[in-house]
Amino acid sequence: MTAQGEHRAAERPLTGRGAHLAVELPLTGRGEHLAVDPSLTGQGEQRAVESPLTARGEHRAIGLPLTVQGAQRAVELPLTAQGERTPVEPSLTGLERTALLTAALRAAETSRPDRLYTDPYAAGLAGEAGWALLAEVAAAGRRRTAGRDVPSTPDFNAIRTRFLDDHLRRLTREQGIRQVVSAPAGLDTRAWRLRWPDGTRWFEIDRPALLDHKRRRLAEATPRADLRTVAADLTGPDWEQSLHASGYDPTRPSVWVLEGLLYYLPEDAVRRLLTRIAACSAPGSEIAADLVNTAALTLSDMRPLLAVFEEWGTPWVSGSDEPEHLFDTCGYTVTARQPGDEEADFGRWPDPVVPREVPGARRVFFVHGSLRAPR
Ligand SMILES: C[S@@+](CC[C@H](N)C(=O)[O-])C[C@H]1O[C@@H](n2cnc3c(N)ncnc32)[C@H](O)[C@@H]1O
Structure with a gap:
């Protein structure tokens, strides 16, 4: 979803959820509920997909399978051709943007049934930029050579x-x-x-x-x-x-x-x-x-x-x-x-x-x- 509230999401069925983590993301302010499956299995597999997005010129996207208000969708988070984060929060430097990643992680945790804490503000603070950063980190987990995403x-x-x-x-x-x-x-x-x-x-x-x-x-x-x-x-x-x-x-x-x-x-x-x-x-x-x-x-x-x-x-x-x-x-x-x-x-x-x-x-x-x- 963009800052203006448009949907970038494309319909995509969630398959093979099995052992996957599924998290509910309360989006403060909009009253909507997202459930994101960041697809980190117990084995640390990563299901995020990179898909060519010709409609956005040189941009590619990482697709995170989501359910939005009960409907299954994939939300695509934009990346440049070089795999860089799109500057969706241009007022912040790279160092400052790491806080958006941390907020996205806290939003994901908040949505788990077995959560260790509840942070009702995290999703609103992370915004689209936070999810994009989290998608990049998750994709890096997929590229790792062995073992789990580290340090988990x-x-x-x-x-x-x-x-x-x-x-x-x-x-x-x-x-x-x-x-x-x-x-x-x-x-x-x-x-x-x-x-x-x-x-x-x-x-x-x-x-x-x-x-x-x-x-x-x-x-x-x-x-x-x-x-x-x-x-x-x-x-x-x-x-x-x-x-x-x-x-x-x-x-x-x-x-x-x-x-x-x-x-x-x-x-x-x-x-x-x-x-x-x-x-x-x-x-x-x-x-x-x-x-x-x-x-x-x-x-x-x-x-x-x-x-x-x-x-x-x-x-x-x-x-x-x-x-x-x-x-x-x-x-x-x-x-x-x-x-x-x-x-x-x-x-x-x-x-x-x-x-x-x-x-x-x-x-x-x-x-x-x-x-x-x-x-
Ligand atoms: C990964 S975040 C963690 C922040 C916070 N403790 C949390 O859990 O959300 C890193 C934060 O460090 C801040 N930061 C990095 N270097 C800093 C510095 N030299 N002075 C002040 N803040 C700094 C960034 O702006 C960013 O908000």
């Missing part, structure tokens, strides 16, 4: 969101932390979709264009925390100033959430950012983040997925094999979990968890921990 993107994303939901609820309810800093916030909607204790101040840091896009899309929604947005570049010189100006109190404990960011930053930038966060955090403050290991940046079965991120201009450039050590050098004592570990499984991780001592395996880590007292 939909499951990883669902687990990450739920893991951090639970963790933030614990820290605010049981540890009394009343400042949450989402850095970067992207199109995350925790401040809207979850209840937070009275007095919780919620800071969303992201780049100005992305926050503007989010503000417009969420204009009708009411946050359930005292929301403060901070338009800033986390690698720039002065985000601390903007954060403080928005009401952040560096003398009170805070929890920082670095979700979906660190692999886009070179290692020295990761260290600088963590050190700067530590410097403006009070004793008793916490941090949580996700990151990949170094093998995930090079292994051959990661290449198709990595190539998509490169095409978008958002390559994954860093990872850590010892996240505890990395965070320790920046002032934090953290625990690292892999999806599938206790507390990070939720009955959803499809693969065996490769023990940390086994070298060469691709990994993603969820880390969380506390600011260390100065030594």
Whole structure:
């Protein structure tokens, strides 16, 4: 569907659904319901098809089989002849658009009967552009050389969101932390979709264009925390100033959430950012983040997925094999979990968890921990 609400969909029967995931997508604002079958089977097969679309000149499309209000259709998501994403959200840079992908993943999760969380805003935030990006990632899964889509993107994303939901609820309810800093916030909607204790101040840091896009899309929604947005570049010189100006109190404990960011930053930038966060955090403050290991940046079965991120201009450039050590050098004592570990499984991780001592395996880590007292 285009931004104007036209249908690009073509009738196509859904066949062979069998073991496939089928998800219902509530499209906020239009009152319609899509059920998308992204066709990721238990074996990680990918059923998305590339079809020549002569009517759109040089454009090709990836077709995702969908049911729209009970009728079966395929929605075609436009790609250029080079397989690039059509610039359907031209106001955003490649880096900012990764937030649309994450929103599309959350919309897909929301539609599953066995969902780990519900994000009623995600589909509206993702829009057509988010689905196009998700289709590209799904197609990369189809091109991979062996094994599952890595790191099992939909499951990883669902687990990450739920893991951090639970963790933030614990820290605010049981540890009394009343400042949450989402850095970067992207199109995350925790401040809207979850209840937070009275007095919780919620800071969303992201780049100005992305926050503007989010503000417009969420204009009708009411946050359930005292929301403060901070338009800033986390690698720039002065985000601390903007954060403080928005009401952040560096003398009170805070929890920082670095979700979906660190692999886009070179290692020295990761260290600088963590050190700067530590410097403006009070004793008793916490941090949580996700990151990949170094093998995930090079292994051959990661290449198709990595190539998509490169095409978008958002390559994954860093990872850590010892996240505890990395965070320790920046002032934090953290625990690292892999999806599938206790507390990070939720009955959803499809693969065996490769023990940390086994070298060469691709990994993603969820880390969380506390600011260390100065030594
Ligand atoms: C994959 S999204 C994840 C965002 C969010 N945590 C979520 O789960 O939706 C990555 C986000 O990082 C933001 N971002 C990347 N580099 C940034 C930087 N240097 N400063 C601020 N935001 C940045 C992008 O604008 C985008 O919104």
